[in-house]
Amino acid sequence: MPALLRNCLIALFFAAACLPISAHAKPWETLNTQQKEALAPLSGTWNSLSEQQQANFLSYAQRYPKLNAQQQQRLHSRLEAWSKLTPEQRKRAREKYKAYRKLPAEKREAVKKMVREQQQAASGIPPASPAQ
Amino acid sequence: MKIKLSNKEIGGLLNRAAQQLDRSTLDELRTARQHALKNQRVESAIWVSRNGLLHGQLQLSQRALNWIIVGVVASLLVINLTYWERTYEHDHSDIDIAILTDDLPVDMFVD
Numbered sequence: 208m209p210a211l212l213r214n215c216l217i218a219l220f221f222a223a224a225c226l227p228i229s230a231h232a233k234p235w236e237t238l239n240t241q242q243k244e245a246l247a248p249l250s251g252t253w254n255s256l257s258e259q260q261q262a263n264f265l266s267y268a269q270r271y272p273k274l275n276a277q278q279q280q281r282l283h284s285r286l287e288a289w290s291k292l293t294p295e296q297r298k299r300a301r302e303k304y305k306a307y308r309k310l311p312a313e314k315r316e317a318v319k320k321m322v323r324e325q326q327q328a329a330s331g332i333p334p335a336s337p338a339q
Numbered sequence: 340m341k342i343k344l345s346n347k348e349i350g351g352l353l354n355r356a357a358q359q360l361d362r363s364t365l366d367e368l369r370t371a372r373q374h375a376l377k378n379q380r381v382e383s384a385i386w387v388s389r390n391g392l393l394h395g396q397l398q399l400s401q402r403a404l405n406w407i408i409v410g411v412v413a414s415l416l417v418i419n420l421t422y423w424e425r426t427y428e429h430d431h432s433d434i435d436i437a438i439l440t441d442d443l444p445v446d447m448f449v450d
Contacts, residue, residue, distance in 0.1 A: 217408075266432035267439075278440035285439045292449060300448040301431055304438050307448070319442055326444075 232258045233265075245271035248286045260290065 235253040238246070245268035246253065253261070267286075271279065292300070307315065344352070357365070378400060399407070438445060 263430070263432065263435070266430060267436060270432060270436050274436070274440060281440045282436070285445050289435070289439060289445060296449055297431075297435070299450050300438060300445065301434050303448040304434060304441075307443075308437075322443055322447065 232256075233261055238265075238268075241272065242268040245282075246286070248283050249290055252287070252290065256290065264290070 232254075235243070235250055238253075242265060243250070246264055249256070249264060256264070264286075267282070271282065274282065289297070307318070310318070357368075360368070438448060
């Protein structure tokens with residue numbers, strides 16, 4: 208076999224090996240019961256999600272049974288809005304969250320308290336007075 | 340007056356002349372020939388269309404062709420890796436779940 212042809216074949220082999228393998232989109236109907244339960248808020252928009260988004264959310268579904276009831280409820284209430292963010296927004300959110308987790312515990316508590324107060328003010332509920 | 344000689348005739352004349360050369364010159368010529376053969380260019384037709392509209396020839400040494408192939412493969416790798424990087428988000432399910440189930444609302448972290 209001429210060297211040129213051999214080299215071309217090797218190059219083609221590498222090129223083919225490097226080509227991204229695309230995952231196939233999974234229709235909502237093909238998900239199992241546990242996945243459907245975990246991703247219920249996305250049932251209406253699931254089929255329009257990209258293959259990679261679907262793969263990401265399926266990995267959430269794997270962790271869903273290990274969450275407590277409150278965490279499951281929070282996940283459900285936030286999932287749809289989260290799915291509508293751009294990859295860049297999600298990336299920024301992860302960076303901010305990591306920075307937040309690095310704060311000392313007392314600072315995190317202070318942030319949580321501030322957020323609670325803001326939420327209460329927004330909903331018209333007077334903030335709870337500190338215990339005497 | 341111009342004398343036109345064919346390649347065959349030139350070859351014959353050169354052969355006869357070579358027989359009259361001394362040993363050291365012959366050795367030098369042999370060395371030069373081997374060197375030239377080692378670095379000879381490979382002529383490969385690369386684009387030949389059936390209608391003859393597009394055709395071309397690339398004259399490159401074997402080594403140059405190898406480098407071009409290495410370059411093509413490296414470029415494909417870079418393109419594919421960039422594609423993966425841009426198109427596919429890595430698995431962040433751990434941190435995503437943490438954000439989505441935290442006490443703080445997601446809005447706190449979204450621009």
